[in-house]
Amino acid sequence: MQAGTSERIVDVTVTPVAFRDPPLLNSVGVHEPYALRTVVEITTESGVSGVGETYGGTLHLERLRRTAAELDGLDVWNLNDLVARTTRALGTDTSGGDGMAGMVTGSSTVDRVVSPFDVACMDVQGKLVGRPVSDLLGGAVRPSVPYSAYLFYKWAGHPGQEEDDWGAALDPAGLVDQARRMIETYGFSSIKLKGGVFPPDEEIAAVRALREAFPDHPLRLDPNAVWSTETSLRVARELEGVLQYLEDPAAGIDGMAAVAAGTPTPLATNMCVVSFDDLAPAVARDAVGIVLSDHHFWGGLRRCGQLATICETFGLGLSMHSNSHLGISLAAMTHLAAATPRLTYACDTHWPWKRPDEDVVDPAPLRISEGAVAVPTAPGLGVELDRDALARLHRQYLDCGLRDRDDTGYMRRFEPSFSSETPRW
Numbered sequence: 305m306q307a308g309t310s311e312r313i314v315d316v317t318v319t320p321v322a323f324r325d326p327p328l329l330n331s332v333g334v335h336e337p338y339a340l341r342t343v344v345e346i347t348t349e350s351g352v353s354g355v356g357e358t359y360g361g362t363l364h365l366e367r368l369r370r371t372a373a374e375l376d377g378l379d380v381w382n383l384n385d386l387v388a389r390t391t392r393a394l395g396t397d398t399s400g401g402d403g404m405a406g407m408v409t410g411s412s413t414v415d416r417v418v419s420p421f422d423v424a425c426m427d428v429q430g431k432l433v434g435r436p437v438s439d440l441l442g443g444a445v446r447p448s449v450p451y452s453a454y455l456f457y458k459w460a461g462h463p464g465q466e467e468d469d470w471g472a473a474l475d476p477a478g479l480v481d482q483a484r485r486m487i488e489t490y491g492f493s494s495i496k497l498k499g500g501v502f503p504p505d506e507e508i509a510a511v512r513a514l515r516e517a518f519p520d521h522p523l524r525l526d527p528n529a530v531w532s533t534e535t536s537l538r539v540a541r542e543l544e545g546v547l548q549y550l551e552d553p554a555a556g557i558d559g560m561a562a563v564a565a566g567t568p569t570p571l572a573t574n575m576c577v578v579s580f581d582d583l584a585p586a587v588a589r590d591a592v593g594i595v596l597s598d599h600h601f602w603g604g605l606r607r608c609g610q611l612a613t614i615c616e617t618f619g620l621g622l623s624m625h626s627n628s629h630l631g632i633s634l635a636a637m638t639h640l641a642a643a644t645p646r647l648t649y650a651c652d653t654h655w656p657w658k659r660p661d662e663d664v665v666d667p668a669p670l671r672i673s674e675g676a677v678a679v680p681t682a683p684g685l686g687v688e689l690d691r692d693a694l695a696r697l698h699r700q701y702l703d704c705g706l707r708d709r710d711d712t713g714y715m716r717r718f719e720p721s722f723s724s725e726t727p728r729w
C-alpha cells in the first residue's frame with residue numbers, strides 16, 4: 305500500500321445466520337431456540353476482505369442491505385463517508401428494528417446500521433497496515449480483556465426438546481451450580497445475574513447465595529427495568545455492600561435518577577443511556593454512575609471511544625453490554641475493550657451460552673481463559689471467516705423459521721398470561 309492510497313470497496317455481502325440458543329429467561333420472556341445475527345463482509349479492490357456482525361431481525365436486515373447497496377466505491381479509510389452514506393440510505397426510516405426484544409428501544413438507527421460496516425472497514429484497515437484493530441483504536445492498554453460470568457435463570461431445555469447441557473436454574477441453588485460450572489470452565493472472576501424474572505425477594509436470595517458461594521467475586525444484578533422506584537430502592541438497600549453495581553433497576557432517566565438519589569450503590573445502564581442524545585439529560589439528572597457501552601448500537605468502535613471520553617469528562621464509569629453473539633463480535637468487543645483505558649469492569653458476554661461448534665469464525669484465538677480473552681495480535685480483528693460454517697448457519701437461518709427475536713411471544717406459547725408490562729414489581 306502506498307502512502308495516501310485509497311482502498312475502495314468493490315463487494316459487500318450481508319448474510320443472516322441462526323445459531324442454537326438455550327431457554328434463557330429474562331424480564332420480557334424467554335430466548336427462542338435460535339438466536340439471529342447478521343454477518344457482513346466487505347471486499348476491496350485489492351482483494352482484502354473484512355467482517356462485521358450485528359443483529360438479525362427483518363427490519364434491521366433490510367436496512368443493512370439497503371446500506372450495503374450504497375457502499376460500492378467507499379474508501380475503507382473514510383469512515384465519515386460510511387456514516388454519510390448510511391444516513392443517506394436510511395433517509396427518514398429511523399424507528400424500530402432494535403433486535404433486542406424491546407429492551408433497548410431508543411438507540412440511534414444510523415448507529416446500529418453503521419456498526420458492522422465500521423467493524424468490517426477497520427478489519428480491512430488493520431490487514432492493510434499489518435496491525436490489530438486495537439492498535440487502530442489507540443493501542444491496547446491491557447493484554448487481555450476480562451469478561452464476567454453471565455448467569456441466567458433458565459429452563460432445563462426448550463419445551464418439547466431434550467434437556468440441554470446446562471439443565472435448569474430456577475432457584476438460588478441452581479444459579480450457584482451454574483456459576484460454579486461457568487467459573488470452573490472459564491475462570492471468570494466477576495458474576496452478573498440476569499434478573500427481572502422472579503419476585504425481587506427471590507432474586508435477592510439468589511444474590512446472597514452467590515455471595516456466600518463466591519465471596520470474592522464482584523456481583524451485579526440486572527432486572528432490565530421491571531421494578532418500580534420503591535422496589536428498586538428496597539432491593540438496593542437490602543443488597544447494599546453486596547453488589548458491585550445494580551444494572552437498570554427502574555425505567556428511564558427519571559426512574560434511574562430517583563433510585564440513584566436514594567442509594568450509594570452505583571447504578572449502571574444499557575437501557576436509559578443508549579445513544580449520544582441520552583448523555584446530557586442523564587448527566588444533568590445524575591441518573592447513572594456507569595454506562596454499558598456496546599459498539600453494536602453506539603455506532604461502531606471509534607464512536608465507543610468517543611463515548612469513553614465523554615464518560616471520563618463527566619466522571620462516569622464504563623462497562624460493556626452484550627447480547628447473544630458470535631466470534632466476530634467477541635473479537636471486536638475484545639479489541640475495543642483492550643483499547644479503552646476507562647473500561648475498568650469485566651465486560652458482559654453471552655459467549656458461554658453458545659455451542660462451541662456453531663460459529664462463523666474459528667473461535668480458537670478467542671478462548672476465554674482465567675476469565676479473559678487475550679487481545680488478538682494478528683492484523684485486523686484477528687479472526688477469519690469460515691465460509692462453510694457461514695453457509696451452514698445461513699441454512700439454519702433459512703430452515704429455523706425465526707425472523708425476529710420475540711422472547712415475549714415465545715414465552716406466551718407456554719404461559720399464555722405472561723405479561724412483559726413494567727413496572728412488574
Ligand SMILES: O=C([O-])[C@@H](O)[C@@H](O)[C@H](O)[C@@H](O)C(=O)[O-]
Pocket residue numbers: 328329330404405407498526528574625626627628652
Ligand atoms: O439476552 C438477554 O436476555 C439479555 O437480557 C439481553 O437481551 C440484554 O440486552 C442484556 O444482556 C442486558 O444487559 O440488558
Ligand SMILES: [Mg+2]
Pocket residue numbers: 526528551552573574575625
Ligand atoms: Mg443490562
